[in-house]
Amino acid sequence: MTVPNDVLTDAEVVRRVKRGDRDAYRVLVHRYQDALYRCAVSLTGDRDVAADLVQATFVKAFTEIARLQDDASFGGWIYRACVNRCRDYQKSHRRRDVALDAVGGPQLASRDRADAALERDELQRSLDTALSGLTDEYREAFVLKHVEERSYDEMSDLLGVSVSALKMRVHRAREALKTALEEVL
C-alpha cells in the first residue's frame, strides 16, 4: 500500500479489500480488534472464547465484505456481527448453573485482602459472573453503554432497538448488577 494506513478511512480500506487487496484487511482488523475483543469478553466472560469469536467474526466478515453496501459503516457492521456471534455462542453454551448467589461466595472475601490486584481480578470475575446472569438483551445493552461507552443513538443503530427500550434495558441491567454485586460493593 502506498498510502499510510493510519490516514485511510474505513471506506477507503473497505474499497481496497473489495478490489482484492487482501492485505488491506489487516488495517481493519488492527483498528477494530480491541473493541470487538472487549465486547466479546464482556458478553461471554471467557477470554479464550472471546478471542476465537473475534477471529471468526473477522474471517466471516472478510468473506462477505462485498455485501457491505455502505463502505463507511464497516465498524458498526462488524460490531453487530460480533454481538450476534456472541449471542449465538451464549445460546449454545448458556451456563444456567451459574447462580448469581455465587457472586457472594467465598471469593468475595477479597475485601480483606491487601493485594489490590487480586481484589481487582476478583471484582472482574464477579462482574463477569453477574453479567452472565443477565438476559442477553440486558447484558448487550449494559456492555455497549458502559464498557464501550456508546451513546444510546449509536446503540440503537447497532442493535436495531429504540432508544427508549435500550434505556430501559440499561437501567434494569444496572439494577440487577447492583443487586447481584451488593455484597462485593
Place this chain on the structure above:
Amino acid sequence: MHPELHRYLDGEISRSSLSPAAAAELAEWEPLESAVAHRRAERAPRGLVGDVMRALPPVHAPSAGTSGWQRVVSWLMTPRPLRIAPMAPLMATAAIAAVMLFMPRSESTGVVPTVRDVSTRMVAAPAVAVTPVVYVQFALTAKDAQSVAVAGDFNGWSTDAGVLRDADGDGVWVGLVPVTPGMHKYMFVINESEWVTDPRAEAYVDDGFGMRNAVIGVRDPAAGRTI
C-alpha cells in the same frame, strides 16, 4: 436505584446536580464502575491480527499488483454473466440427448445431464465434463425492479456478476449463472442496493449479520451427486 443516578450515568445530568441521596448511592456504584473501567482498558491478545490474516480465504478479485498472466488466470476463473438465448439450453440438451441415443451404451459414457427442480425454478443445464461448472438458472419475481442480480459465494458476492434479465417485462427476472458443484449461499440484489433473500430457496442459513442467506446444492454432473 435512585432515578437521578440513572440520569447521571446516562450522561443527562452532572454529578454536582445530584441530590445527597443520589450522591450517596453513587458512592456505592463506584466500585462497579471501577471494574467496568478496567474492562475498558483490555486489549486484544497479541497475535490476533496475524491469526485472522492467516485464516482468511483467498480473494476472488485480482489485486492491482498482479502480473499479466495472473490477471488472465483470474479472468478465466472469475464467474461472469453469460447471455444465452432461451432456445440454447433446449437445443444443447437435445443435441446431447441425440448423441447419447446413438452412442453405444457403456458405463464410461453414462453422463446424464443434471436437472434440478428446486423451488426457485432453478434448472441446471448440462455441464461441460472437463470444467466442473454448472449453469444454474436463477429466477426472482420483482415487479418494480430496475435490475436484479444474484450474488453468492460462487461469484464473490459480486452485485454485478450474476445479472438476471426480464426480457418481456412481466416482472420475472431470470438468468443463468455458472456455479461450481457443491453447497452455495446466495442472495438476490434488487436495484444494485436492496439485498433480498430468495423466498423459494431450498434452505436457509443465518448470515451472521442479521439476515438469512439462501442455500442451493449444485450437483456435479459427472459425479451425479451433490458435493
